[in-house]
Amino acid sequence: MRLLFALGRHLPLRVLHFLGDLIGGLAWCFDARRRRLALRNIELCFPERTPREQRRMAYRASQHYYKSLLEYPLIWTGDAGRVHALAVETHGRELIDHALAQGKGLIIAALHLGSFEAAIIPLSAHYPITGMYKPVTNPELDRLSREGRMRFGAKLVAIVKRHGKRAVGSELLRALKRGEIVYALPDRDPPRGQGVFAPYFGINAHSPILSARLIQATGARMLICTGERLPKGRGFIIRLSEPPAGYDSDDLGIAAEALNRGIEACVRACPEQNWWAYERFKRRPFGEYCFYKGTQQLPKPDPRPDTSVPSAS
Template sequence: MRILFYVLAWLPLLALQGLGAFAGWLLWVTNSGRRKVALRNLQHCMPELSEAERTRIARASITNELTTYIETARVWLGPGASVKNAVREWRGISALDRAFAKGKGVILLTLHQGAFEAVAIPMSANYPFYGLYKPQKGAINDLSLIGRCRFGGQMVKAEAGVRKAALPLLAKDFGVYYMPDHDPPEGRGIYVPFMGVLAHTPTLIARMVQESGSPVVFMFGERLPWARGYIAHYFDAPEGIYDADVAVSTEAMNQGLELCVRACPDQYWWGYKRFRRRPAGEPNFYK
């Protein structure tokens, strides 16, 4: 695994994205489960689009997801100057500056869309961020720590829970980086709309905002075509995220995530079963 990562790390970005395109094509033509899930999600989340357009987005989404996996070796271990210079624009970065100016730490939220690490890791050269992680077995854990800390970012284990790991860091005016676009374990989420569909959504961020008083900023990394690099997008969170009502705050968080998705729907990972858990009495979403 280590050897493969180091070989991929030194391949040109165009070659890596070509491999991602081939892998995406292969997954699509074999009518994989990921393809079926992506089409189902899009049918419900973007019904205003034609079937042809949803199919195009689903196919592009799968290619972008696999490309992200393949590019990871380069982002973690590739030539430092090239990795930094691949971020062509820091669009809306003033939102992050305003947030840090408040002196209460920053909760930076991103999602499984585009090239999130390709912009987050270079960002850590200029802003004091911690990523929260649970240790994995094998070489991937070691390689991920090397890659994610290579420009000054730090990683902290969240074995006792994300909240317990994050709150002390926020109190010291650090930023914490988290991805909340997932289905949390039972008891740790509530049902609020996401892209027009009720989604079991983590309440963690709503609770952290109230306990820390930290501002929230959203970010996503857009992959440019033909290996031209990436654009990092930042913007302020909807005001509702600061509401003391957990349901209001959590729904506002999903609204922020939805803004990211609608800005670049081709690069969101539609193949994930985001709606697998349903409110009592509702049928299986994916049957």
Template sequence: MNDTLTRAALRATGLLPLSLLQGLGAAAGWLGALLPNGHRRISDINLRLCFPGMGRRARRRLMRRSLQETVKVALECPWVWRAGRETLLGKVRAVEGRERLDAALAEGKGVILASPHLGNWEVVGLWLSHHYPITSMFRPQRSKALDTLMLTARERFGAKLVPSDASGVRRQLEALRRGEIVGLLPDQNPGKGTGVFAPFFGIQTNTPVLPGRLAAKTGAPLLFVFAERLPWGRGWRLRFQRAPAEVGARDAAVGAAALNAGLEACIRALPEQYWWSYKRFRRRPEGEPRLY
């Protein structure tokens, strides 16, 4: 799809009611769970690995629900990116644990916020940037049209987006030293030299070391945050959870294990809204066979 068609499709999708988009997502996800495809295959592998004791019927039900929720994210994002400030903020129906964020900020060392692919992470960034100064990392998209749209949408409430490279890390360190928030994703496969293997659902997983290094260097506390999707287009509930203190350990492997433990706790609280169709276990320790 060329850039013109991409922009037109995203704008048209963003004009539809949120409840309709989520309904379409539920239908498309149900179909995706029924027919053979890569997303279904990867989700099934991941769920088998992460929930080995789960029965076949329960696992298939979780796979179907997760595919439905994943398609909902894709369809509702154009709506989120287009919605006005009052409209979007009005869809955040509740915020659980905000006192944890405010208490962490009061320590004066800044706060590292890790937002996993759970619920709708786009809502998280916009809500935060309305209420607090925040500097978040951004990885360029393959589509230039999508890249431009996402950058403009994510920054429109005041967020600062920085590249996911050394210059971006420097700017995040500067933000922490000002006592501000920095945002990052804790569950993407890190590039060569930027990750270590640590347990995640009992599986050795390539895990980013940046969150732990930022915490160790600055003393900033790390919290997890995600936006739980509410049914029938009602909106979202934001939930903040404090990460284990060991995230900031000097030993990168210890910090990565603590990061994954906190991430796993978030996912277990809302497993159907996690992005199980992502190849999280793509890189394996030397000598281990491929999982996908």
């Protein structure tokens, strides 16, 4: 692990991306599960595309996925000047200052599209940022990921279960009440009881409500963040944009639907860089069939979502 990181942090970005193209192409051929998942999701989200176009998108997404993995040594442990220089363009930086000036904190919805870490990690050198991360079983990789994400001053909250629930809300709430930035990853299926079903690409998708609850508790603003990967290792274009109206609604369903519309717009603008090999639509409303099962079975009913406001104590 140390050898791989020692090598990866010194290689030019164009070389890392070239290797990502090679490995991603091989994975497309041999990793049947990820290939099926990507194709199924793209078929669901882009039914207007021809089968050939869908396969092309899924193939390119496989290459971009492995580019993301190969970027970690550089972003987490590479020379600080190189890491800051990865963002060759940043659009919407002024929105951060405007939101923080209101004194109620800011939530950045960071998407698994391109490299959000190429944006968030350098940003923590200029703003107080707290983010969530999921510990990994490999202790060396877990250490590298934590230290890499905190290298410029960010704080991390581990997503761990306490009393059967994932407890992160109180730490994020305290950061927002201090008028700081927190970032969350809203394009994933949350655990049971921590989401609501809301449209995403025209499909009812189980969607997180943590950000909406934090906004209800603090009045914080929100921005959506993506790090679009440029060709030939030229770096990234960082885009910060406001989500559609309704993201701060008191109705969790309306808030989740608005955020999903914003996420969908970003994915449609750069679909090949989205992480498609993920069971985004696995959890279904009671009575609907799972999209990914070979043999269709009715899912168990979801419990009512936890709509309480997280405590700051």
